[in-house]
Amino acid sequence: MSLLLQEGTIGNVTLKNRIVMPPMCMYHAETDGHPNAFHTLHYGSKALGGVGLIIVEATAVESRGRISENDLGIWSDDQIAGHREITAICHDNGAKIALQLAHAGRKCECESEIPVAPSAIAFCSDAPYRLPSALPLDEIKNIKDSFVRAALRAKEAGYDMVEIHGAHGYLLCEFLSPLSNQRSDLYGGTLENRCRLLVEVTKAVKEAINLPVIVRISADEWMEDGWNIEDSIALSKALKTAGADIIHVSAGGNQALTQTQPLFVPLYQADYAKRIRNEGSIPTIAVGLITTPAEGEALLIGGVCDFVAYGRELLRNPNLALTAAKEFQETDKIPASFRRGF
Template sequence: MNPKLFTPFYVRGLTLKNRIVMSPMIMCSCDEHDGMVTDFHLVHYATRAMGQVGLIMVEATAVLPEGRVNDTDLGIWSDEHIEGYKRLTSLIHKFGSAAGIQLIHGGRKNEFDNSLLAPSAIPFDDDRNIPKEMSIEDIKEIVNAFKDAVNRAKEAGFDVIEIHGAHGYLISSFLSPLSNLREDEYGGDEERRYRFLKEVIQATRTTWDGPLFVRISARDFHECGNTPETSVAFAKRMKSDGVDLIDCSAGGVVSGKSVKILSYPGYQVPYAEKIRREANIPTGAVGLITKGEQAEEILQNERADLIFIGRELLFNPYWTMKVADEMRHEIEIPRPYYRDRVGGRVRRF
């Protein structure tokens, strides 16, 4: 039986050749603090595509300059950014991978600017400035910024859009009762805390008919925060609003100084499993997934639909090829990497 890890995944008209996704990881590698794609990004992402990852998810990319987490992060707030992303998606596609982009506004976790925005005037930690509580006008402007960014991503040739709603950044801080103390229509119960993300999703869907993912923190790791049960409720709302897959991470809403997270291989997989089963929506599993057999177990037991690989793909851009070889499963690889052919059978090494 073929490993499920190397079976296609179909989502809203797109076919991924396997279930392996390069998890979005901020690289802080823009040379001029302008959010532009650099040679680093071209090499970094194209190499993982050459390594046969099914979907390359480009790191958190800011919809506004003040929405960056760090001033060397990628941006997509200007039409001037489009040409660099066209070069990037062209390279990713050339080597057979799909190209996704994660859109973000950093909110109160912005590390370089004093103009912090948040649902409520609560700093992320003692080292950050107190953010401005967003007005309704501020909210509308940022929703429109996401929509404009989606249009640019579409023009640049991306196949998948992912909205970053995790880790305490702006959307995540609206979702969590730890950071959202508003008393208007954007705060209070789950439905009102969800409203900002709902409007971002709706704005995205007015211009984007392709696959739409959302990354969430499925647990806040705080007794007064969101729980996996809360996240199931949010996931049901997202599915109804046109989201195709939930990328299930956790934490980040509260500073690591005040909560302790016990991490171990696959520690976040139960969140993907729970949301998949109870909200009846495809999920992506993340969290110290390092081995092929580990990823295969998750898929065979229907705990998630996609496997998001982070650090292992930083250490080894050819992780996909390595795992296929370990599983004795033939996949297409760049021809120069074949060693020779013996009796009609390809030998790779």
């Protein structure tokens, strides 16, 4: 039996297979952040195609936390109903579903908002990025509270779990790096202090909703004096203590120009997931130019990760899980409605 098509658990939630759709911004919401028919169809099609876990794209916990004017939001109770339509269609078609809770920080491109960050350091000097305002301590507390309120709304909307976005140079990731975080208070300086906000958000969200919590991180920002895999292993141990159930391991995104960026080849981020899984003693989701069922199977056989995320490939082929069932000769996992096509 294929490992990729075997059941797996995250926290107390069982998934029918180990195929994950990672969050990918669709830029299809109106400026009010409400989900619409596009989102329901987009995510519903992946559930119909057999994906075990769908993670909905970066969804802002406050208005100034959007990456763009067309990002989804979960900062208001008015947005819950639209999200409930997404979870309902995915559940009806056999998938579990998570919502990625996000704050863009200094990478907010909304002209109507003033970006915020741990320190007043712009992502880069080119438009649309602007100089952010450094967050005072009272606003940091407000942002933590915004993550908790957003998580509670996600639970009310029917999501099975949440993912906290601590990757790709967005706000929580910005606090991790000594290059983007030059604070001298309890949220800056030492590794423990720079990790503090993400750890506190994780702990507070877990306690508030008592659902599985995924944390997505960038394992390395590809800078000689920046955040690296050793830091990520230490962070993952702290996140596990705080209540994280699994780490979704990506990389990069915190610097516009990097020094040690690897070649973007298939499985280029997989070793990060393996090291965090083995040295951090916490389950991982591997992601990054994984495109075939055979590649996912090899990662699981090799003990690299516990779940495999297919991003761009699921945009090209929403029926990837059914393709895998044919490839691994497990056609009983293909719904009768689709079997003639395989």
